[in-house]
Amino acid sequence: MSKITAKDVRKVAQLARLDLPDDQIATYTEQLEKILAYVAQLEEIDTTNVKPTTRAVEVVNVTRTDEVSETPVREELLNLAPQREGDFFRVPKILAE
Numbered sequence: 001m002s003k004i005t006a007k008d009v010r011k012v013a014q015l016a017r018l019d020l021p022d023d024q025i026a027t028y029t030e031q032l033e034k035i036l037a038y039v040a041q042l043e044e045i046d047t048t049n050v051k052p053t054t055r056a057v058e059v060v061n062v063t064r065t066d067e068v069s070e071t072p073v074r075e076e077l078l079n080l081a082p083q084r085e086g087d088f089f090r091v092p093k094i095l096a097e
Contacts, residue, residue, distance in 0.1 A: 004033045 009029045013020045020028060071077075083090035 004029050004036065008032070 006025045006029055009020070009025050009032060012032070013028075078084050078087065078089070081089045
């Protein structure tokens with residue numbers, strides 16, 4: 001693997017629109033070198049028979065049947081409305097004719 005240079009770090013910083021101080025270039029050069037070495041290590045793993053996934057742990061949605069049921073507080077809730085019309089909330093008209 002090729003060695004990351006200070007010039008490479010400056011180029012990446014420029015592309016990312018980052019203003020890196022000159023005294024930090026050496027630190028970032030070393031860190032990028034370590035990151036790329038780790039990626040190279042990961043590339044050595046045989047993933048031929050590994051199915052592509054979007055998560056490390058499979059997620060399954062838990063669903064239930066949609067059932068209508070009466071609520072014991074229905075009348076209380078309707079009575080809290082500023083205006084009520086039968087079994088509905090009455091609201092001001094918002095659409096122009």
